[in-house]
Amino acid sequence: MATTHVEQMIEDPDGRIQSVLVHIGESPITWLHARGHLSARHHMAGDLLRRDWEKAGLGARITMRWDAAPRGGRAHGAPSDPTLAQLAARDRFDGAIKAAGPGLADILWRVACAGEGLGAAEKALGWPSRAGKLVLTLALDRVATWYRVT
Secondary structure (H helix, E strand, O other): OOOOEEEEEEEOOOOOEEEEEEEOOOOHHHHHHHOOOOOHHHHHHHHHHHHHHHHOOOOOOOOOOHHHOOOOOOOOOOOOOOOHHHHHHHHHHHHHHHHHOOOOHHHHHHHHHOOOOHHHHHHHHOOOOOHHHHHHHHHHHHHHHHHOOO
């Protein structure tokens, strides 16, 4: 059976860490795009960033990593090497975040990767209502250029 929800830990506006269930099929970026608040270019850029974040294994783990267990033929306790795909995804993610720039990367990560809603991200960052949409759009525009999304 396919997973439709994932558990994520987020910081609420009061600084408390809380566990939330996030529907995989409707990320905040997809929600904003479906309602006409983001262009297809911005949606694609946000989705590419989230995919690289997930592929690089940058999200918090909520279960045991069985692939990290020592296998026969390896020295006991030897660290497992990340795959080339993970390293490439990490490089792309780091490049995209750098392209977004300081001040824009915070809301970009919170909404596109951590799955926070725009309102929750604005509160957590201490921003006024509706400021997040403008800043997110600017960040996604820079990331779309970096990913070469047309």
